[in-house]
Amino acid sequence: MKRPSFAALSLALAATAALALAACDNAEQINPIGVTSRASPAETLGVATTDLPADVKEQALLALEQDAYRREHRFLDAIGPGHLFRATRVDQAEIDQGLWLTDQLFQLGAQLFQQTFTSDVGFGGKDLPPMARFHHGRRGGPDARKCTACHWRGGPGGAGDAADNAYLDGDGDSQSSALARNPPPLHGAGWVELLGREMSEELWSLRDGASSFAQEKGYSVDIALSTKGVSFGTLTVHADGSIDTSKVVGVDADLTIKPFGWKGSFASIRDAVEDALLVHHGMESDYLVSTAGPERIGSHGGLDPDGDGVTSEISEGQVTALTVFLAMQETPQEVPPKQPDFVPRLAEGIAKFEAIGCAKCHVPSLAVRSPIFNLAGRDSTAVLAIDLAAEAAMPRLAPDLQTGTLKVRLFSDLKRHDVGKDLAEAREDRGVAGNLFLTRPLWGIARSRPYLHDAHAPTLEDAILLHGGEAQSARDAYAALTDAERGPIRIFLTSLTRARRMVVP
Amino acid sequence: MHLLPSFPRLALLATIPCLLASATDTPVPWPHGAPPSSDALSAAVSGAQELADRERSEEFLEAAEKGEDGEHIQLFQQDIDENNYGYGTLDRLFQFGDSFFGHEFRSEEGYGASPNPQLQRVHDGVYGGRDTFSCAACHSVGGPDGAGSETQNAFLFGDGEHASSANVRNAPAVLGLGFVQALGAEMTAVLQYQRDKALQEAAANGIPVSILLESKGISFGALIAHPDGTVDTDQVEGVDPDLVVKPFGWKGNVARLRRFAEDAARVHFGIQSDVLCEAYKLTPDTEKLGPGPEWFDPDNDGIYHELLEGIVTAAAVYMALLESPVMLPPHDPGLRDRWSHGSVVFDQIGCATCHRRSSEVSFSTWKELSDTTTGLPVTFNLVNDGEQPRSSLSVQLFSDLKRHEMGDALADAHDEPGAIPRGVFLTRPLWGLSESAPYLHAGRAATIPAAILDHGGEAQQSRDAFAALSPDDQADLHIFLLSLTREPKPRVAR
Numbered sequence: 001m002k003r004p005s006f007a008a009l010s011l012a013l014a015a016t017a018a019l020a021l022a023a024c025d026n027a028e029q030i031n032p033i034g035v036t037s038r039a040s041p042a043e044t045l046g047v048a049t050t051d052l053p054a055d056v057k058e059q060a061l062l063a064l065e066q067d068a069y070r071r072e073h074r075f076l077d078a079i080g081p082g083h084l085f086r087a088t089r090v091d092q093a094e095i096d097q098g099l100w101l102t103d104q105l106f107q108l109g110a111q112l113f114q115q116t117f118t119s120d121v122g123f124g125g126k127d128l129p130p131m132a133r134f135h136h137g138r139r140g141g142p143d144a145r146k147c148t149a150c151h152w153r154g155g156p157g158g159a160g161d162a163a164d165n166a167y168l169d170g171d172g173d174s175q176s177s178a179l180a181r182n183p184p185p186l187h188g189a190g191w192v193e194l195l196g197r198e199m200s201e202e203l204w205s206l207r208d209g210a211s212s213f214a215q216e217k218g219y220s221v222d223i224a225l226s227t228k229g230v231s232f233g234t235l236t237v238h239a240d241g242s243i244d245t246s247k248v249v250g251v252d253a254d255l256t257i258k259p260f261g262w263k264g265s266f267a268s269i270r271d272a273v274e275d276a277l278l279v280h281h282g283m284e285s286d287y288l289v290s291t292a293g294p295e296r297i298g299s300h301g302g303l304d305p306d307g308d309g310v311t312s313e314i315s316e317g318q319v320t321a322l323t324v325f326l327a328m329q330e331t332p333q334e335v336p337p338k339q340p341d342f343v344p345r346l347a348e349g350i351a352k353f354e355a356i357g358c359a360k361c362h363v364p365s366l367a368v369r370s371p372i373f374n375l376a377g378r379d380s381t382a383v384l385a386i387d388l389a390a391e392a393a394m395p396r397l398a399p400d401l402q403t404g405t406l407k408v409r410l411f412s413d414l415k416r417h418d419v420g421k422d423l424a425e426a427r428e429d430r431g432v433a434g435n436l437f438l439t440r441p442l443w444g445i446a447r448s449r450p451y452l453h454d455a456h457a458p459t460l461e462d463a464i465l466l467h468g469g470e471a472q473s474a475r476d477a478y479a480a481l482t483d484a485e486r487g488p489i490r491i492f493l494t495s496l497t498r499a500r501r502m503v504v505p
Numbered sequence: 506m507h508l509l510p511s512f513p514r515l516a517l518l519a520t521i522p523c524l525l526a527s528a529t530d531t532p533v534p535w536p537h538g539a540p541p542s543s544d545a546l547s548a549a550v551s552g553a554q555e556l557a558d559r560e561r562s563e564e565f566l567e568a569a570e571k572g573e574d575g576e577h578i579q580l581f582q583q584d585i586d587e588n589n590y591g592y593g594t595l596d597r598l599f600q601f602g603d604s605f606f607g608h609e610f611r612s613e614e615g616y617g618a619s620p621n622p623q624l625q626r627v628h629d630g631v632y633g634g635r636d637t638f639s640c641a642a643c644h645s646v647g648g649p650d651g652a653g654s655e656t657q658n659a660f661l662f663g664d665g666e667h668a669s670s671a672n673v674r675n676a677p678a679v680l681g682l683g684f685v686q687a688l689g690a691e692m693t694a695v696l697q698y699q700r701d702k703a704l705q706e707a708a709a710n711g712i713p714v715s716i717l718l719e720s721k722g723i724s725f726g727a728l729i730a731h732p733d734g735t736v737d738t739d740q741v742e743g744v745d746p747d748l749v750v751k752p753f754g755w756k757g758n759v760a761r762l763r764r765f766a767e768d769a770a771r772v773h774f775g776i777q778s779d780v781l782c783e784a785y786k787l788t789p790d791t792e793k794l795g796p797g798p799e800w801f802d803p804d805n806d807g808i809y810h811e812l813l814e815g816i817v818t819a820a821a822v823y824m825a826l827l828e829s830p831v832m833l834p835p836h837d838p839g840l841r842d843r844w845s846h847g848s849v850v851f852d853q854i855g856c857a858t859c860h861r862r863s864s865e866v867s868f869s870t871w872k873e874l875s876d877t878t879t880g881l882p883v884t885f886n887l888v889n890d891g892e893q894p895r896s897s898l899s900v901q902l903f904s905d906l907k908r909h910e911m912g913d914a915l916a917d918a919h920d921e922p923g924a925i926p927r928g929v930f931l932t933r934p935l936w937g938l939s940e941s942a943p944y945l946h947a948g949r950a951a952t953i954p955a956a957i958l959d960h961g962g963e964a965q966q967s968r969d970a971f972a973a974l975s976p977d978d979q980a981d982l983h984i985f986l987l988s989l990t991r992e993p994k995p996r997v998a999r
Contacts, residue, residue, distance in 0.1 A: 046533075056550050056554065057543075057546055057550050060546055060549060060553075060995035061540065061546060064540070064995060068533050068536055068993070071536055071833070071939075071990070072534035072836055072840075074939065074987055075984050076840070078980050078983035078987055079980045079983075079984065117951075123951070130949060131947075131949065133656075133658070143656055144655055144656050145951050146654075149654035149655060149656050150654070150656050152645050153645070153999075155998030155999075156998070158998070160656070161639075161643070162636070162642065163643050163653075163656065164657060165624065165656075167626075173669050174666050174667050175666055176666060180624070337561075337562075338558075345569065446564065447999070450609065450638055455624065456623050456624055458610070458616070458638040459611060460568075461571065462621060483571055487568065490567075490568035491569055498998075500557060500998075502550065502996065502998075503995070503996060503997075503998045504648075504993050504994060505651070505940060
């Protein structure tokens with residue numbers, strides 16, 4: 001791990017000088033193509049790592065070390081206001097030139113994830129209230145000053161509690177006007193996006209193939225849409241090339257899998273991150289400023305559409321760093337109980353989970369073809385290629401020893417389903433009907449209480465029993481079990497957790 | 506898309522030559538000057554592992570048999586009184602309190618007043634709301650038993666629906682509270698003694714007696730005792746006419762940890778304690794507890810004994826025994842100099858007038874009395890018992906535990922039940938400050954300087970003095986305040 005220089009800053013220099021030193025500091029790092037000049041003020045501060053030492057004492061020491069850096073840099077931020085935020089200001093051009101290692105981008109993203117956004121750096125907007133617990137339309141709150149305010153449960157990048165629920169697209173004041181959304185855990189997000197990308201590509205290729213075929217043959221064809229064993233209904237392609245998507249199910253008409261958001265709203269981490277920065281913090285990315293409409297970014301126009309006097313609140317490079325950080329999040333683990341008599345019940349639980357039909361939507365595993373997470377800035381010509389199987393935060397997913405396949409034990413089909421009236425909302429959310437939700441991945445679920453999109457189920461069992469719609473029969477089958485028979489299923493679900501990790505604080 | 510310009514000075518800065526050797530060798534800025542010893546680390550790790558093992562095992566027990574979890578928050582006061590099963594020991598009480606703090610209440614345990622209720626973030630008057638399922642849920646900032654983030658704010662005394670109808674409260678950390686409770690109780694005893702003595706004197710001499718109220722060096726105004734036994738409290742300042750110093754709650758509404766825990770469970774989860782039910786039996790407070798009709802189930806959800814008195818006691822003992830905040834200056838010598846200067850600035854501009862640096866606890870023994878039984882109190886030593894680190898009897902609280910008028914800008918949007926005006930708040934203790942952002946009662950200040958600048962009313966002068974400081978002096982004070990923190994402790998993420 002790179003250690004930042006405190007001797008330099010100990011001189012309690014004016015912020016500008018400190019900045020200069022920080023820039024030099026970074027310049028000395030090795031990078032893949034041997035270029036040694038970086039102009040941006042970005043600086044890794046030693047507060048995050050992808051490591052997870054096997055020895056617990058080492059883990060604790062590492063966590064204490066990171067905490068020491070965090071504290072000292074907080075003092076430095078007091079003498080040089082903006083020090084912490086500047087340290088996250090990485091330029092996309094430098095990333096494109098290969099001046100930053102993946103691991104360093106992960107660290108910058110982690111710093112941004114912990115960053116307190118203040119009005120000095122663009123928090124909020126002139127057209128927004130200082131804080132709004134319930135959002136006003138798609139313009140958002142702001143409702144939080146940092147990502148970690150709502151992503152803390154279960155460890156770094158974790159879930160939010162019920163109290164942390166976001167209330168989207170409301171009237172700005174009343175709870176019932178808004179859509180309650182519990183902050184989901186972010187673990188394994190890179191794998192989820194990769195799965196979504198591969199599934200989308202396969203669906204597109206099915207569509208495109210059928211389209212050529214229909215036009216060539218001069219008649220309409222129906223094609224079953226299926227990818228990674230998940231069916232998305234059928235598509236009719238007419239001879240004139242027009243496409244009928246009325247029988248497509250579980251995915252939008254564009255056949256793009258959108259695995260992020262409770263209702264499947266975003267195809268990429270990058271999109272989700274930019275929206276979250278916008279609606280929760282009023283931090284507007286360069287990309288949104290140049291592309292989004294006033295209903296999302298405000299109506300002051302120009303380079304400062306939220307009118308708060310701060311331009312370029314979030315640079316393209318910062319979005320990339322945050323995306324890298326999330327894409328490289330650890331993979332949840334399946335950890336059996338230590339009680340020996342529970343172990344056979346765990347196996348029984350897995351079998352029952354499948355037998356009563358949970359696994360139809362909560363598909364235990366989906367295979368991903370390639371672990372390479374390609375990431376480019378919006379305008380980039382270069383692509384950052386991250387090998388998640390080799391570079392992601394520990395513990396990371398490894399290929400199966402025998403077959404070499406990468407099985408993502410996600411427990412989701414990444415498809416939208418009707419989950420019945422008890423869970424349905426009275427209105428649609430970004431074009432998705434009130435009763436449709438994306439199958440929630442269950443990996444790591446023991447560390448992300450409470451459950452469901454609005455967090456109103458304190459236990460797994462409450463969550464199961466609230467299922468309906470397409471899940472009605474599985475739910476009823478569960479309800480028909482005695483408590484003793486339900487136990488193994490609950491034990492199995494409880495085994496879906498995250499690796500134990502020492503943290504400070 | 507065009508790239509927007511950022512930091513135009515950078516081109517210049519990059520040309521400044523590097524003065525330093527490679528950073529890789531720089532030492533870690535350990536807050537205590539050195540890394541923890543191997544033994545200290547082992548002890549910390551094994552403690553954390555043990556707790557995590559226990560919690561994980563309990564998680565599976567609950568999975569195997571529903572309701573297992575609930576047993577960790579079943580504790581009868583009588584079992585404490587008689588020390589049955591060792592439940593009266595501090596270790597066991599601490600464990601019960603810890604379980605209560607982390608417990609997620611469910612419908613079948615009395616959560617809310619109907620099965621599977623939706624959350625209700627805006628409270629319905631004094632009855633409360635349904636904010637979440639556990640205490641730990643809103644005390645996640647800065648570590649376990651910490652403060653709340655802005656998203657975890659509670660919206661009190663509202664209409665049950667509109668954020669604008671409520672008074673907003675950010676959850677404070679629950680550390681070191683045994684000392685705070687003791688300070689409050691001792692100050693109360695002194696003030697009430699002064700009052701009672703004045704009443705005796707007035708009765709004996711047949712003329713009104715006017716006295717200045719003062720405890721632990723803090724003035725609480727004056728009162729006049731009349732020969733007929735009545736007291737004129739018009740001149741009393743910073744405390745209620747009953748002269749009970751109430752150090753808990755942003756406005757200083759609660760004097761005892763047991764009442765604080767009980768009320769939090771009621772307003773945030775709809776969990777009603779047996780002690781509250783007993784009171785309801787005598788005088789049904791339907792606004793606070795619900796329509797009944799049965800006194801033992803005021804919220805009429807069919808669940809009785811939602812919170813046993815033993816758990817209320819355990820919660821009080823737990824909070825009293827939690828670690829105390831600490832002061833940890835910067836590691837770097839240059840920063841440390843600035844920290845020392847910041848400490849001087851703190852006094853110079855008058856912060857310490859209300860944010861009084863320290864107060865002495867006179868009696869290190871605390872006796873936790875039960876409400877409904879006649880058993881002996883749970884007795885412990887504030888300094889020696891409980892989690893490390895612990896405060897000494899000289900408590901570096903940075904508060905006078907007195908209420909002050911803070912000006913219109915900070916005032917609540919609405920009146921509250923009770924007579925505390927909108928702009929009046931208890932001096933917020935500053936210990937543990939840097940791990941408790943955001944700041945102020947509604948969490949409106951993201952940073953310490955922003956919080957200072959929001960002060961008004963009685964603090965206007967100090968606030969203005971801060972605003973008039975040079976940026977360097979402001980930064981030094983900021984450094985000093987950032988040193989009010991928590992001991993870094995490794996724990997297992999949960």
